[in-house]
Amino acid sequence: MTVLARTVEVTRRYGSTLALDSVSLDIRPGELVGLLGPNGAGKSTLINLFVGLRRPTSGTVEVLGGSPADPLVRRGIGVTPQESGLPEVLRVGELVDFVSAHFPDRADRSELLARFDLGDLVKRQIGGLSGGQKRRLAVALAFAGNPRLVFLDEPTTGLDVEARRALWDGIRAFHAEGGTVLLTSHYLEEIEALAQRVVVVGQGRVLADDTVQAIRDMVGVRRVSLVAAELPELPGVIAHHREDGRVHLVTADPDRLVVELVRSGAAFSGLEIRPTSLEEAFLAITAKEASHV
Amino acid sequence: MSSLILAHTRYQALEQLRVPIGLLASSLFPAISMLAFVVPFAGGDPLAATTATGSMMLIGAMSAALMSLSISVSQDREQPWNPYLRTLPAGPFPRFAGRILTTMGMMLISVIPVLVIAGLFTEATITVPRLLLGVAAVLVSSIPFMLIGLFIGFAMPSKAAIAVSQILFFPLAIVGGLMMPLQVMPAFVETISRFVPSRGAGELVWWLATGVEPKVLPLVTLVIWTLVAGAAAAWAYRRDEGRRFS
Structure with missing residues (x-):
């Protein structure tokens, strides 16, 4: 099987809202795919179609050669529940057993819990866990x-740096053994750290x-940063923000921007031009798209 | 399949047992009614006491079926946990079966204090086969109430389900002649009662527990209620699925 999951020209409407517009996407075995997009872009709808919670308005969704x-x-x-909804009165071990009972091939419970650093919580009621522990349990499921x-x-989402890294290790271990992952995240850093392919x-x-x-390369945008009290309107700025007295400008044409900046006569210092992060590339792609509409 | 039903039943039962207020409500209420109404007023007469004991067992079962079931179904629908359960590899059947079995378990538990009180403080008498038949009749005749509970649970948000199930429960119990015998109530209540499912359920339980010949019309009504409630519950379930998962 060359494709593990795919959508073929899938369109999904909610009433008059178009959530997905003829989306075709292939996920191949062993891939770790990061799904990026602003809120309301259709990420959740896409995932809901893949896990069988929603049906497409038109087009087909195929998972492991069949219908989800x-x-x-x-x-x-495997799907992660929202940790806010975990049944509070059950114990950690009981919940894992309940979920496992649905599968013919079950992960060893203590091994699974240990992998997500939950080993000593088997007997704890879920209502008494911290937010981070619940989150790790939800992912472990x-x-x-x-x-x-x-x-x-x-x-x-909502985890501190250390807990996040522990989770990343768990996800990487699964991927290293040949597992396939489709991941959405608010943190671009996370996609950069885990994913090879970005959609x-x-x-x-x-x-x-x-x-x-x-x-990153495709959009070819650069980050121009400088210290300045006030700046005139500059051409080709896709995004900008101020941080610690520095102004950061994201642009596809840094040369022209600098020329215009010098020409405007505005006072500035500490000029730097750098390649962008994924976040800036992402902003550039979605901004470009918005300007088409 | 049976291991999945077991897993879901275990899960539901743990949820009920760890927060035993629902269980307490469905067993305490009939026990208290038993002490307040049956022991002083009917305790001395073996037939009346046995009949009333059957009624109180039914009240406990109705409470579990109508109130606990509708409230837990509607609350579960509001939890983000519910869509996750649908992604697990199982159809709706194990979950339904788990709910029904757990509710029946609650009913059997709620029957115990009523039987203990009947045995200790009243002249109620019963043979073992009749006792088993009576308990079986309670379980069978609670089916329409479970279906009504499922209908409410799937059709309404939890706040409405709490209110509606209570509003239904008390009139059904009273008009059906379960709280006090119909003979002491006005004649028109007896007339109405032939058309409510609680009367038919009562007739079935009284008949199997005491051997007193039942009225036919309430039994027919009970069957019709079961069919209608089943159709309504199936409709509400499909409507809910269609809204949230299509």
């Missing part, structure tokens, strides 16, 4: 049935689909 509406197909996937394909919707969605469409490096 089929429970037998869903034996091969996605791996309870030894899935081939895992969907992680913002797995580390950018905006306004219900796939805007870009390539390696992290290629996405």
